[in-house]
Amino acid sequence: MPFTRIMVQTGRSEEELKIISDTLHQTLVDEFNVPPEDRFQVIDEYPEGRLIYDETYLSGKRTSNYILFLITAGKPRDKGMKARFYQVLSQRISEKTGISQDDVMVVIQFTNPDDWSFSGGNLYTIQEALDKGN
Secondary structure (H helix, E strand, C coil): EEEEEEEEEEEHHHHHHHHHHHCCCEEEHCCCCCCCCCCCCCEEEECCCCCCCCHHHHHHHHCCCEEEEEEEEECCCCHHHHHHHHHHHHHHHHHCCCCHHHEEEEEECCCCCCCCCCCCCCCCCCHHHHCCCC
């Protein structure tokens, strides 16, 4: 049940944003044990100067193509799964868009099931997910 904010600088085409969104989702399904129908994303676009980042901190060289994925997930994953997810996502983004892997940053935050309400003001529980087959 991840929710992701995808943060980019303005100026990308709708086609490129769709590729980024679709690539993220497919990688979550393939590498992060997310059901295919579990897709919740927001794309935030910022004018130049409003998405602030260091060009070289713990990276090669970041450019205006920089993408920040902020993923909030309800189920912890082990270190190996997270490492594989980061690697596959940045590689796929690069292959599909030409964006350098140095421009892909991912931050994952984990929450408890009761930190979510999917609809109707109902507190999410593991039992609810089991009852619904998720």
